[in-house]
Amino acid sequence: SGRVDPVTAARIGKVLGVDALILSTLTTLNVAEVGGISVGPLTVKGVKAEVIITGRVVDATTAEIKDSFEARGEEIEASIKVSDLQGLSFGTTAFNKSVVGKCIREAVENFARNIISNPDRLMTHQIELRGKVVKIVGSKLIVDIGSRSGVRERMTGKLIRMVEVEELQQYVSVPIGEVQVYSVNPDTCILEVLWAEEAPMEGDYVDLISLK
Known part of the structure; x- marks a missing residue:
């Protein structure tokens, strides 16, 4: 009308x-x-x-x-x-x-x-959840955020590497791959790598997208 x-x-x-x-x-x-x-x-x-x-x-x-x-x-x-x-x-x-x-x-x-x-x-609101890769077991990544932070199974996100840029005197977030949540615990989650330009390392970060 x-x-x-x-x-x-x-x-x-x-x-x-x-x-x-x-x-x-x-x-x-x-x-x-x-x-x-x-x-x-x-x-x-x-x-x-x-x-x-x-x-x-x-x-x-x-x-x-x-x-x-x-x-x-x-x-x-x-x-x-x-x-x-x-x-x-x-x-x-x-x-x-x-x-x-x-x-x-x-x-x-x-x-x-x-x-x-x-x-x-x-679902109009996007919330970015950032976690740190604390352990790599085989092809799976263990990250230090879980369901208490809003992580759910099958969520996807980016694998991030912090690269130091001397000219800027700071670290820059560089996406190097894509990940998906495999399983979730209250304070941790396990991710699988969908693709990556470089091998993941402990200390890398992940940015997961949560829709609310």
Whole structure:
């Protein structure tokens, strides 16, 4: 409807205590008579309905639009006319069983499925967890942060080496590979190296990304 913009959504999100809100808009609703519908050996006329719903994921803290997507629904019903749909009230059983009602339901289901299949789009805040490699056992790295710090299995991150730059008189963080959490303990975790330009060493660091 356009009544709730991203700024208003952010205010609502703060009141509700959530990280993100989803704003949806019914952008397209087309209903038209069509021909060439095959029903067994016959070809008849009917009605085709098309619905498009667009959605935006809004950060409840900053009002920033983090992601957008759309969902479609399409239904065809034979042997009816557009005039047959006149007088149907939205939300009634008759409307829900109509070609328009079925089309809207399909679009809404696709909309929800789109969100469920990619929940990370709702996680708007990234927190970087830095840990130190304290031991290397075979191909696994033992790091000094664990579940108490927010580490979870399957998280990924960068393998970092601190390189001293004499000209700058300081150390610089240089990414040399990518790692993934293999297992987690309260205060430690075990990582596996996905790839690395150089062999990992004790004293290297890892930066893991946590989405909240």
